[in-house]
Amino acid sequence: MTEPTAPLRIGNFSGFYGDRFDALHEMLTGGELDVLTGDYLAELTMLILGRDRLKDPTAGYARTFLRQLEGCLGLAHERGVRIVTNAGGLNPAGLADAIRNLAGRLGIPTRVAHVEGDDLTAAHPGSLAAHAYLGGFGIAACLREGADIVVTGRVTDAALVTGPAAAHFGWQPGEYDRLAGAVVAGHVLECGAQATGGNYAFFRDADVRRPGFPLAEIHADGTGVITKHPGTGGLVDVGTVTAQFLYETAGARYAGPDVTARLDTVRLTQDGPDRVRVEGVRGEAPPPALKVGRNRLGGFRNEVVFVLTGLDIEAKAALVQAQLTDALAKSPPGEVRWDLVRTDRPDADTEETASALLRLVVRDPDQEAVGRALSGAAIELALASYPGFHVLAPPGKGAPYGVFEDVYVPHGAVDHVAVLYDGRRIPVSPAQDTLVLHDVAEPPLPEAPPPGPTRRAPLGLVAGARSGDKGGNANAGVWVRTEDAWRWLVHELTVDRFRDLLPECRPLPVVRHVLPNLRALNFTVEGILGEGVAAQHRFDPQAKGLGEWLRSRHLDIPEALL
Known part of the structure; x- marks a missing residue:
């Protein structure tokens, strides 16, 4: 790795199980990197892997990663790039062994470690898979002990970045501002090309036919820059980063097992072409309980x-x-x-x-x-x-369908362990300091714009949006690009107006979260997805299009903004 005084360059090559196969090769050959991360796990993926494991107890991991690695392990070794991935799914030890066998067959010296302790299925009868969301310090322990590849099961998506950053800079538990900065960077990277123009509301701003994958330059104080390799497609600007920042989040507190990041403190600024600086992030102690994603079979559907x-x-x-x-x-x-x-x-x-x-x-x-x-x-x-x-x-x-549920356990209920390439096992201590989550008061709002002529038009002419799922709930983040538009949006798009524009949401609890630094509103809609994506409660079971539906709705917009 680079010296701790230099920024750590962490890239992403996968945002889901099935993402672009060639991305690992593209990221290794496209520019300088220290670490590459691959995110393969989602709520639905855990159910799919659970059903795989029912048929074959040796299965349960993302086999695609092995095939990707076969053509790229030599490149990673030559370039000194470490790889961290949650492709281990339900069987990280099994994937780690498979990688060792691959490396032996190819004759490439590779130290493979893995993280375990997330599997709580035995403690939740009736579950197909029940896994706690672990933090990044198991990954950090593996890297500090010299691992070239670290395989995990269910960790938070952001842990794929916080772990390498903690290892590189020597961060310890309790350095909440630094960890929170890495969490924000990790959240932006986790979905791959969604940070570089993929699924972007203003996709006509650039050529997004084949967007490159993102990377973050993380500094010792937790600040960073989101960018991509030179010459790759898509774009990185404040809008693309804002869109991914809002994806699958809720209020001002973004809780994780290592730190709660204060999303209302994040500042984004354009730092040159395809470079967005992320700074100002503050962190707090994590909540006293760990989230556990529980998948079970709900019955049959036709x-x-x-x-x-x-x-x-x-x-x-x-x-x-x-x-x-x-x-x-x-x-x-x-x-x-x-x-x-x-x-x-x-x-x-x-x-x-x-x-x-x-x-x-x-x-x-x-x-x-x-x-x-x-x-x-x-x-x-x-x-x-x-x-x-x-x-x-x-x-x-x-066909059988699944149900996803969130349950919570104390930090001490999991045996978080880093299993090193030489077989040594390093226990990872649970969080010592915790803080019960509570809502953040709505910040003071800017003065409403003066009355003026308006025109009936789609919201999307002035606002971007991105939406997604968390279990049975959905979120829709909405942002604008100017202060004048923000003064109008924050007063116009109330919860009542949101429900009027999206009638499906009228009978459901809707909460509005205000993020002034991003000129953004984030709406959470409880229960709109029933029992989660695998239950296919509605025709868009992950609420991917909810934000675009909102943008297509007409309302009276000041002509000055149009």
Whole structure:
């Protein structure tokens, strides 16, 4: 590694299980780096790996990483780049062994360590996988002892950055401002190209057909710069970093196992082309409990989508709904949901644009109730229902679905251990100082702009947004790029206005968080995703498009901003 007085250059090559396969090679060859991180785990991924492990007890890790590493292990060794990844999933020891075998076969000397202690499945009966979110000090211990590759299971996404930073600069638990700065950098890097123009509201600002992957230059005081390798696609500016900063966060306190980062203290400034400086971050002691992500099987799910074409759409939908309700009356599924999506247009010049979609989703603990019974009832209507009857695809036998839940345990309930390349085991002490989380009072608001002429227009003409999921909840972060727009937004986009613009949110608890330094509002919507992404409660089960729906809604915007 570089000397501690120099910034630590940490890159990312994966934001999810299935991300760009060539990114590891691109990052190793695109410029100077000290550490490369790969994030493979999400709530849904843990469920997928849990089902893999049911079939094969030696499975449970991201096999893609091994294939990526096969062509890049020599490059990493030649360039002295260390690799830290949570690709170990449910079986970090298994992946560490597989990497050792790969390195031996390739003849490349590689010291592989792993972190364990997150697996609490045995303590949560009925779980397919229950894993605590560990912090970065297990990773730091592995790196301090000379590991070239560190494999983890379920750590926080930001721990992939805080661990290397703590190892490099010698940070200790309790150095909260420094750790919080690394947490913010880690959160920006964790989703790969989302920080460099991917999924960006203002994507037309640059060529984002193949955005490069991000990297952070982290300094000893915890400040940093977000950038990317020279010549790679996409862009890094205050907007792209703000967008990723708001992704899957909530209020001003961003809690983790090592530190609670105060998001309301973050300052972002453009530091040159494709460089954004991150500074001012303050940290507090972590909360007294660790988050545990618990995945379990919730039952069986099935769906069928009826195509309704031409006239009388509402009447056609009512007819088939009544027919199926009668047909399933003897043994109705436990949960039945109908959604009519009006994709049809009057006097359409193609059949597809003349058609609406009626979606039926059923769930039940019994596969028979959602499988053969529904399939038979739906298909038997083929010649006995509304005119033009057809479906997008016949319903299948029903598939199992998962449920994600957050539970919490004391820090001491996990045995956080760094397992070194030579077999030594280093216990990682739990947090000694903790602080109970509480909401931050809304900061003073700027003065509202004076009245003036307005025009009815989409919010997205002046505001960006990004949204995502946390279990059954969703967040939608909204930001603007000028102070005048901020003065208008913070007074205009109240919780009530948010609910008016997104009617699905009206019956649900909605909380607004104000982040003036970023000229941003972050809304959390509780329960909109039901029991989490694997339950597929709504057609956008991870709320990825919720922010773009909000941007498309019309309201009265001052003409001066347009």
